[in-house]
Amino acid sequence: MSEQAIFQAIADPTRREIISLLASKPLGVNAISAHFDMTRPAVAKHLKILERGNLISVQAIGRERINHLEPLALKSIEDWLSHYSHFWDVKLSTLKSTIENKLSTETKS
Amino acid sequence: MSEQAIFQAIADPTRREIISLLASKPLGVNAISAHFDMTRPAVAKHLKILERGNLISVQAIGRERINHLEPLALKSIEDWLSHYSHFWDVKLSTLKSTIENKLSTETKS
DNA sequence: TATATAGGGCACCATAAGGTTTCATAAGAG
DNA sequence: CTCTTATGAAACCTTATGGTGCCCTATATA
The missing domain is CATH 1.10.10.10 (Winged helix-like DNA-binding domain superfamily/Winged helix DNA-binding domain)
Known part of the structure; x- marks a missing residue:
């Protein structure tokens, strides 16, 4: 775990x-x-x-x-990488944060 | 290396x-x-x-x-992960479209 | 010049990691 | 029931790992 x-x-x-x-x-x-x-x-x-x-x-x-x-289970690695991967890959982290932002604004409203 | x-x-x-x-x-x-x-x-x-x-x-x-x-240098890890990440990537994009659908119906109503 | 500061390098130690051999058990096959 | 197969588990060995303390050199600075 x-x-x-x-x-x-x-x-x-x-x-x-x-x-x-x-x-x-x-x-x-x-x-x-x-x-x-x-x-x-x-x-x-x-x-x-x-x-x-x-x-x-x-x-x-x-x-x-x-x-x-x-x-x-490998997603934890992906998550950890995402803290640094913006350097070479903006795409995925943008997608991720977009989803997270939408989720948080949704639950807030 | x-x-x-x-x-x-x-x-x-x-x-x-x-x-x-x-x-x-x-x-x-x-x-x-x-x-x-x-x-x-x-x-x-x-x-x-x-x-x-x-x-x-x-x-x-x-x-x-x-x-x-x-x-x-962390990109090697990302590359290795990519062999397996499709498993949850599908989930993630599904989530994304779900949210976008919800958002569009929300703004429409 | 004298002295404090930043760091490298080595000897040493305890534990963890990766492997082997050996023995024990549980379930199909005859 | 007996034999083979699939696996677990313990004991043990060797090397790697993560840590320490000690001493050295080089560069700032008073």
């Missing part, structure tokens, strides 16, 4: 690769570790960290635990 | 706070460490990591070394 958990989760290249993998298809621990040159417990640890950052959700089917990507 | 250096740089909460500090004003090492409950060498190490990720540049003036934020 903490923002730090997400920043930490995406800091590791292996975990970013796992995210990339799960983006195309939900997978179990074994299927994921097949893509890496490391043992299953190592991958399982990475998955736990990703889960702690709410970047993946786990769905147990029988004896399998399928890991699903939860991309919405 | 490496993408990993940037992800690693923003993974630490202290470094993100330093980024936030430098966003408002370029500062020297001493001025920065005055904001934290840690010694100057510790802050200097963080600065070195930020520099390695090209997130700050250093300008030497006399005996002072002023650290400037280089927000453009």
Whole structure:
């Protein structure tokens, strides 16, 4: 839930690769570790960290635990970036603040 | 230069706070460490990591070394995020049109 | 010149992070 | 019931990380 958990989760290249993998298809621990040159417990640890950052959700089917990507959690990163991104990208932050302004004036009136 | 250096740089909460500090004003090492409950060498190490990720540049003036934020380096993060952001971008634009519809019906009535 | 100030650099320490091996358990398949 | 497969979990090792204290050099300034 903490923002730090997400920043930490995406800091590791292996975990970013796992995210990339799960983006195309939900997978179990074994299927994921097949893509890496490391043992299953190592991958399982990475998955736990990703889960702690709410970047993946786990769905147990029988004896399998399928890991699903939860991309919405990445929005915190986007939000943090928006404080600085106006430097190169005015478009998105303008859209965001426009919406927020409209929302606040709406609720006020 | 490496993408990993940037992800690693923003993974630490202290470094993100330093980024936030430098966003408002370029500062020297001493001025920065005055904001934290840690010694100057510790802050200097963080600065070195930020520099390695090209997130700050250093300008030497006399005996002072002023650290400037280089927000453009954060674009790599934005680029990486863009692979997944469509998930919530759809939501956001939907929200936008919803609001605009509400606003137009409001002004019409 | 003497002295205070800004900062670099090194040695050291404790803990966290990433990995392995090994063992245990739970659920399908024969 | 037995065997295989999917996974969790603990113990352990090695290296990275974040921090400290201490000492050095360079530049201002009284």
